[in-house]
Amino acid sequence: MKSSFKLFCTIAAISIFECITACNKEIKENKPELTSVVPSSARGGDTITAFGKNLFTDISKVKVTINKKEARIITATPDSIQAVVPENAGSGRVSVSxxxxxxxxxxxxxxxxxIVTTVAGTGTAGNKGGSAATATFNCPWGIVSDRNNNLFIADVYSRLIRKISLADSTVINYEIGNLDFASPYNIAIDHNTGNLFVTDFNKHVMKMDQSANMSVIYTAEMPLAGIAVSPNGSSLFIGNNTLGTITKTDINGMNPVLYTDNIITPRNIFYDHTGKMWVACYRFLYDITNSGTATPAYAYGDFGGWEAIxxxxxxxxxxxxxxxxxxxIDKAGNITKIAGSGMAADIDGIGLEASFNGPQGITIDADGNLYVTTFNYDTNEGNKVRKIEFK
Known part of the structure; x- marks a missing residue:
């Protein structure tokens, strides 16, 4: 009896092995192949068809990915698979497993x-806090995002630092008071401590700690514009708009040394996710090496602004x-307009159907959403904080 059972198990195992071997042989001899995708570009939620040969028809055994993100399969035939593009898939190869x-x-x-929406501001010039829907701003410029779902804004004519809590859509005002500091202009955050550093397009750099204590930590020749904190939180980099220089100090604004020069209007200094420094200014985006060498990496052509992210x-x-x-600007250097009709008005909408009234500062959060401040110097309108989502 035991011998018969052992023989049965042996035969079963051999049969399963032969079946798997035969299936693998069939796949190798009739190797699946994807030859084209129609359409070759689409949005999340759209349906695409991948054409090829020797494709499996049992969708329970097939997986399709777009840029390594799994797509939901609708139908499958030996020569085509129809699938739904996943949201935020990004560009990349279509694969079948x-x-x-x-x-x-x-x-x-x-x-x-x-998708362009309004986060805060009625458009009327003012300094009202409270609900983001009824809050007012007066020439908001520099803007940064922290790691706690907050935005901090340098509100120039109100001479305030404004905090927008995205969690509860409220605006808090921080008064600069009697410090020897003009109007806040550009702003940087030390993500290691949460401290803010602000220029005034005059001679000063101000520090605001997490308890909202403010102090002037650096004074130099005017006008000071762009500012950034090194990724490790040890240094500040401060741009002089007229001299075209960037000065490096320690995080307390001490021990200044010239870091780089010959930059046209260094109004916006920032780091990318790899730790490389960039400087945005009128007409050019500069690549800054670790040794402080500045090279124009991208020419904007007729671009008319100063801020990038x-x-x-x-x-x-x-x-x-x-x-x-x-x-x-994509990785290949191609420049494309993605939002804004060109009309001077803050109108929510999709892509080029939306509009902005003098976009100034720009930042990005951990989820890849952009935030833009607006102000129109001809009409004193704008005065809003806008959000740009990609879906």
Whole structure:
């Protein structure tokens, strides 16, 4: 009896092995192949069809990915698979996996839906705090995002630092008081401590700690514009708009040394996700090496603004103040207008159907959302904080 059972188990094991071997042989001899994707670009939620040959029809055994993100399969035939593009998939290859084998297909371009909304501000000039929907600003410029879902804004004509809590949509005012400091202009945050550092387009740099204590920590020749904190939180980098220089100090504003020069209007200094420094200014985006060598990396052409910010994919976003729109520079250096019709008005909407009234400062949060401050110097309108989402 035991011998019969052992014989049965042996035969069963051999049969399973032969079946697996035969399936693998069939897959190898009839290797699945993806040849094209139609359409080759689409948005999240759209349906695409991947064409090829020797594709499996049992969708329970097949997985399709776009840029390594799994897509929901609708139907499958031996020569095509229909699937839904996942939200925020991004651009990349379409692949099909059968068992442990993955077969690479063609490149797919993800078309982001650019959604523009208003975070805070009625448009009326003022300094009212409280609810973001009824709050007022007066020439908001520099803007940064912290790691606690807050935005901090240098409100120039109100001479205030403004905090927007995105969690509860409220605005808090921090008064600068009697410090020897003009109006706040640009702003940087030390993500290691939460401390803010602010220039005044005059001679000063102010520090505001997490308890809202403020002090002037650096004074130099005017006008001081761009400012950044090194990723390790040990140094400040301060741009002089007229001299075209960037000065390095320690985090307390002491021991200043010239870091780099010959930069046209260094109004916006920032780091990308790799720790590389960049400087945005009128007409150019500068690449700054660790030794302080400045090289124009991108020429904007007729771009009319001073502020830019990178994402983690290697793209840059530019706030075009005079054309009332937002541009994107992709990794290949292509410049595309992604939001704003060009009309001087803060109107919510999708992509080029939306509009901005003098976009000035720009920042990005951990989720990849952009935030833009607006002010129109001809009409004293704008005075809003806008949000740009990509879906």
């Amino acid at each position: 059968i068992g442990d084998e993955t077969y690479e297909g063609p490149e797919f371009e993800y078309e982001y839906k650019v 990178p994402d983690t994919a290697g793209n840059f976003y530019l706030a075009d103040h005079f054309k009332n729109c937002i541009h994107k």
